[in-house]
Amino acid sequence: MPPIELKPDVYWIGVNDRTTDLFEGLWPITQEGVSYNAYLINDEKKAIVDLAKALKTDEFFEQIDHVMDIGQLDYIIVNHMEPDHSGILSTLRRMAPHTTILGTEKTRKMLETFYGITEGVQVVQDGETLSLGQHTLKFVYTPFVHWPETMMTYETSAQILFSCDAFGSYGALRGSIFDDACTVPAFYEQEALRYYVNIVAVFSKPVLQAIEKLAGVPVSIIAPSHGLVWRKNPQRIVELYQKWAEYATGPTEVGITMLYGSMYGNTEKMMNAVAQGISQEGVPLTIFDVNHTHVSYILPSLWTQRGVVVGAPTYEGSLFPPMAQVLDMAAQKRVRHKKVARFGSYGWSGGAQRHFERLIEPLKWELTDSFEFTGSPSENDLKRGEELGVQFSRLVKSSD
Numbered sequence: 001m002p003p004i005e006l007k008p009d010v011y012w013i014g015v016n017d018r019t020t021d022l023f024e025g026l027w028p029i030t031q032e033g034v035s036y037n038a039y040l041i042n043d044e045k046k047a048i049v050d051l052a053k054a055l056k057t058d059e060f061f062e063q064i065d066h067v068m069d070i071g072q073l074d075y076i077i078v079n080h081m082e083p084d085h086s087g088i089l090s091t092l093r094r095m096a097p098h099t100t101i102l103g104t105e106k107t108r109k110m111l112e113t114f115y116g117i118t119e120g121v122q123v124v125q126d127g128e129t130l131s132l133g134q135h136t137l138k139f140v141y142t143p144f145v146h147w148p149e150t151m152m153t154y155e156t157s158a159q160i161l162f163s164c165d166a167f168g169s170y171g172a173l174r175g176s177i178f179d180d181a182c183t184v185p186a187f188y189e190q191e192a193l194r195y196y197v198n199i200v201a202v203f204s205k206p207v208l209q210a211i212e213k214l215a216g217v218p219v220s221i222i223a224p225s226h227g228l229v230w231r232k233n234p235q236r237i238v239e240l241y242q243k244w245a246e247y248a249t250g251p252t253e254v255g256i257t258m259l260y261g262s263m264y265g266n267t268e269k270m271m272n273a274v275a276q277g278i279s280q281e282g283v284p285l286t287i288f289d290v291n292h293t294h295v296s297y298i299l300p301s302l303w304t305q306r307g308v309v310v311g312a313p314t315y316e317g318s319l320f321p322p323m324a325q326v327l328d329m330a331a332q333k334r335v336r337h338k339k340v341a342r343f344g345s346y347g348w349s350g351g352a353q354r355h356f357e358r359l360i361e362p363l364k365w366e367l368t369d370s371f372e373f374t375g376s377p378s379e380n381d382l383k384r385g386e387e388l389g390v391q392f393s394r395l396v397k398s399s400d
């Protein structure tokens with residue numbers, strides 16, 4: 001895409017990535033893609049804020065060429081060192097060797113360990129300003145949104161907040177980069193949630209601290225390093241991030257995530273009986289087959305809904321491994337404080353329940369009901385499952 005003007009002399013020069021399958025080597029984006037948003041300010045002094053992954057480098061540099069001679073670049077502002085934003089840095093530095101790289105003290109150290117860069121680096125302090133001529137930049141430390149070195153950059157005259165990972169989403173950009181021209185806002189909000197839970201949620205407390213720190217700052221445009229640029233309603237994405245961050249410790253939504261995995265269909269039969277019970281109570285229910293769904297797509301539901309039902313059989317004396325992997329990742333992502341019920345089939349001696357209870361200990365999930373059955377569920381077993389669904393739904397509705 002050609003450079004796109006956000007405000008006079010402020011340009012988006014990002015890269016759309018539709019070829020990477022796994023973001024961070026972990027999270028599927030084959031269908032959705034992702035953008036690495038970088039920004040160029042063409043003033044008396046010239047600065048680039050945020051960079052991109054080392055991908056489509058010709059495209060990246062051609063966008064700069066549209067606006068200015070790259071040899072005239074004065075500053076590279078590194079809000080965040082993760083290589084989806086810094087990967088192109090070494091190449092850019094070779095093309096513009098006299099630029100000064102600006103970042104936090106932690107960024108300075110990472111520049112050396114990631115890229116061997118020690119020269120031409122200047123540490124900026126929290127709240128420090130830099131005049132480029134008509135534009136003045138202010139640097140705001142926001143550690144651990146996402147890494148410890150992270151900061152944001154605020155352009156004071158046009159009130160643009162370059163927020164880096166904060167307020168970002170998966171989803172390559174579809175022509176327009178702005179929220180007001182977006183024809184699929186629900187897609188980007190859904191992908192913002194998936195991105196939040198996959199990447200940022202562990203750092204929910206620093207996210208809330210950053211939002212609080214910026215509360216009095218007038219912002220006309222939020223320009224994150226992934227996804228849409230928010231200029232019609234920048235508050236919208238801030239409110240969403242705030243809500244999701246508060247879910248880390250506070251009340252979540254009335255709803256149930258049912259995770260199931262089945263080897264030969266017996267646990268699946270029970271899953272349907274439990275779902276019938278839940279539907280009788282009118283509680284929103286999302287069902288995931290853990291054998292066929294990447295955990296990336298499961299985590300948003302786990303994060304936002306207050307109830308979890310786990311249906312999984314015994315496998316070699318333990319919980320069905322695909323389910324154990326989902327619960328492991330939920331623990332890694334600190335999906336805490338849920339009400340949970342479990343059911344599952346076993347062939348002879350069981351063992352899944354013991355393993356399950358061990359797995360949910362670090363999650364601090366409250367186990368409210370569980371039962372197991374041998375082989376295929378009987379009519380009575382299915383009635384028991386339906387009743388579990390009814391009772392668990394009532395509990396979820398009455399809890400916070």
Ligand code: FEO
Pocket residue numbers: 080082084085146147165225226
């Ligand atoms: Fe988009 Fe933490 O990098």
